[in-house]
Amino acid sequence: MLMPIPAGELRRLLEEDRRREAAHRRLRWQRRRRQLAWWLAAAAAAAAILFIGAHLAYAANTPNEELADRLRQLEARIEELEEDRQRLTRALLTFEVPAALGFAGEAVPLDRWDVRERLEREVLLSLQQRGQVILWLKRAARYFPYIEKTLRRTDLPDDLKYVAVIESALQPQALSSASALGIWQFIPATARRYGLRVTTRWDERRDPELASRAALAYLADLYGQFGQWSLALAAYNGGESRVKSAMRKQRVRSYFQLALPRETERYVFRAYAAKLILADPERYGFHVPGEELYRPPARDRVQVRVRHHLTVMGIAEGAGSFYREVKLLNPAITGDALPAGTFLINLPEGAGKHFKVREQASGVASSAAQRHRVRRGDTLSAIARQYRVRLEDLRRWNPAVSGRAIRPGDVLVIRRMQQ
Structure with a gap:
């Protein structure tokens, strides 16, 4: 007669059985790993033998003079690569202040020790944010062309385009805690003073082209007041009255001699740093292939007159597009509809010829x-x-x-x- 196995003993036997099975699985897995490692090593050795054999066979059939010439070329190329590696390493790990630097046609006094240190700080801090610099480069391909066009038309220095970089990282919807908006970070009062419409449904601070014209006009006026671009940039950031007051109290006329709020003291040097990096990105280890740059989207620009109420969906349907695309092409549209008025809007390329829309008169x-x-x-x-x-x-x-x-x-x- 079989005696029943106590429950505790049965659990112990089952647990031992599970442990033995787990141990066997581990042994099988380790055996397979060893076999795989052996096969990989054998394959690598065979490949090395084949490579050496092929190389020796080639060398045996190649004239000594030709072989020597190839070796010299390889050595020269290796030296070039090593120089490139050392140069990039220096650029990534340190920053050498250039012998001379100009911005908007004005020389930066790098012979002053504090000026050199302030410049070095902003360049190094920018280089730490590699992802941000890459986005600067990509977005610049989209926004710089018409900023540069406006600068040429108004006979202003090309370097002013870097102000938009440090203001917003070239993001049309960038919004500050002080309600400054767009790639040029206009506050509502200044935007309206320079002809931009700012309402709850249409905000031209978010339109990069319109905002660029207004911002460059403002910078030109500031230059007219202060006579130096460094002071004009400081006033753009900190306000005209603050800069004038500091100049009067401290009895100096140079930006580099002024004591200003920390943000404004750094602001102009951030523009210098943006110029140094974006004007020669490869020097600092950045290379973005042309096909990866953000290009301006192909579009048609049309004028619409709204008598009552025109929804974004109405625009999308009339253009054969969709809501998201219309909003991306028209960052000035802040809500879901346009109120009564006349507006220049962007449509996908080719849609402007046949664009027809039925506005909703009942939108009042x-x-x-x-x-x-x-x-x-x-x-x-x-x-x-x-x-x-x-x-x-x-x-x-x-x-x-x-x-x-x-x-x-x-x-x-x-x-x-x-x-």
Whole structure:
């Protein structure tokens, strides 16, 4: 008669069996790895023998003079490669201040020790961000051509294009904490002063071409005030009144002698660093093949007159395109529709000839506006999300509370666009 095996003993036997099986699997795997390593080593040895044999056979059949000439060529090429490697290593690990540097036709006083150190700092910090520099190079192929064209037309220094690089890294939708927007980082007041339209639905600060014309006009005016491009750039960053005040109090007329806020002191040298790197990227170990650069998209530019309300989807359908493409081609469109007015818009290449669009005349705000009574815990952001409207529209519809915090009992107007 068989005696039952106690449960504890049965578990122990099963566990031992599992351990033995796992050990066998490990041994089989190690055996296979050894076999694979042996075969790889054998294959490598065979390849080496074949290579040496072929080389000896070639050498035996090649005249000594020809072989010697080939060896000399190889040695010379190896020396060139070693020089290139050392040069690139130096460029990546250190930075040699150039003997002379000019920007916008003005000499940078590199004989001053503090000027050399400030320049070196900005170049080295830029080189640390290799990914960012590569994006600078790629985007420059898209935005520099018409910036350069505007500079030539207005007879301004070509170096001013590097200001857009340090302002926004050439990103049309870059937005700062001070509400500066676009590749030239205009604040609304300055943008309007130089002819850019800035509204809740159409913001020309985000249009690289229009913003470039305005920014270069502003820089030209600053140069007219200060007479030096270094001071003009400092004023572009820190404000005209601040730079004038510092010059008056410190009794100096050179940017390089001025004590200014840290950001403005670094700003001009960041422009110098951008020029040094982008004007000769290979010196610093950067090479972007031409086919990988970001080119300006092929497009048609058309003028549209909107009487009531034209949606982005309406533009896309009229152009045979799609919503995302229309928004990318027209960064100045900030929302989902254009209000009444005249606008220059971009369409995919070839779409301009047959572009027809039916605008939505009913896109005017409904006269039957909703009202919301503020309750404890409400915020404008939460109310905007609740009614699916934009926060800036909610503030515009309710000017009485746009400059203060809302309070329980306030009544807010909510307007909807009829579709």
